[in-house]
Amino acid sequence: MTTNTVAPLITHLRHVDIAMPNFAEQRAFYQETWGLTETAHDSGVSFLAAEGSPEQYVVRLRQDGQKRTDLIAFGAAGPADVDALAERLIAQGVRLVHEPRVMDTPGGGYGVQFFDNEGRVVEVSADVAVRKHRKIEAREPVPVKLSHVLMNTPTPEATVRWYTDHLGFRLTDTMCIGDREIMWFLRCNTFHHSFGFVRGPHAAFHHASFEMRGIDEFMRGTGRLHRLGYERLWGPGRHLAGDNSFSYFLDKAGNTVEYTTEVETIDQDTWHPHLYDVRDPANSDVWGTANDMNEFVAARSQNDVDRGLFVAPPM
Structure with a gap:
């Protein structure tokens, strides 16, 4: 159908962030049933990591009155690529949520957020601290x-x-x-x-x-x-x-x-x-x-x- 027409600056998928009214039930499901590990939390927010992944978290849950997708996050090789992407998006008329800045989520880093053509929030970040992770053992049924x-x-x-x-x-x-x-x-x-x-x-x-x-x-x-x-x-x-x-x-x-x-x-x-x-x-x-x-x-x-x-x- 189509091929890319711009230089790729995104390196990998980081995490997906979702919100819902039944936060406590959802938080228990992802930890106790699905096999993720909570690495940070606050009132009504939970950051969940996969044991085999260097990402600080792969799912963020947030309590909200309405169910929604908060954002999808991807990685970039470095801050210069985040800046280059932001400049490209601005030139193309893409609406930013915020310009590149230091992030205050677990692991820190430097990132930009913007809306895609249908209104989803996308985040691209670099220099996020690597999480200490481990090799998943044989017969261990938890996500890598x-x-x-x-x-x-x-x-x-x-x-x-x-x-x-x-x-x-x-x-x-x-x-x-x-x-x-x-x-x-x-x-x-x-x-x-x-x-x-x-x-x-x-x-x-x-x-x-x-x-x-x-x-x-x-x-x-x-x-x-x-x-x-x-x-x-x-x-x-x-x-x-x-x-x-x-x-x-x-x-x-x-x-x-x-x-x-x-x-x-x-x-x-x-x-x-x-x-x-x-x-x-x-x-x-x-x-x-x-x-x-x-x-x-x-x-x-x-x-x-x-x-x-x-x-x-x-x-």
Whole structure:
């Protein structure tokens, strides 16, 4: 569909920040059930890290009267790249939430925040302190890191183009139903995708995916949630695009969360995007072990309308 037209300054995905009324219940889910570790907290705010990740946190939860996505955060190589990106965005007429500045979130750093074309808040930062992390042990069913985040959009063609033209993301693969494209996988490094978009009725959070150590740990995590009574929306199976395993669940605010592992790494210079038709079930699940992906399953991840569009979070 599109290729990037600007120099890529984003290096990786850092964290996703979400708000919800039922903060205490959501906080308990991510710590006690999903397997993240709280590294900092304040009244109505929780910063949650993945044990295997050097990022200070991969999820930030915030109590709010309305459910919303506060922001999606990415990394840059250094402060000069943050400044260069901000200058580019200003020249392109992009509305900033704030100009580059020293950050007061855990780990500090230097970052800029801005609205994308549909009103999501995006943060790009550098020089965030590296968190002391550890190697996840065999058979330990906790996330290693945040793998990727996908968002719903009613204007996917324009939105994908916005991210390639303004932020330098590259299109890796696309899913379709016949001649109707429905899902776009975007990359900012050699991982098949770190971000992406799903065609939906409104702008909203689609899912956040968490990398597990390996297939055994992935299955143990999937089984743990199943035994605790959590409904599996879809999975376990293995995608063709990205070659990664998948098991999808709902968190306590109705956001879709995924356990995955073995996301494909690619050669950036030689990769050619594919178009996969999901009418062939092997294009969605090469193992053939997952429940069928149908309109009823897909609708569960359409989520509520995001109440945070073009509204900066309070922190």
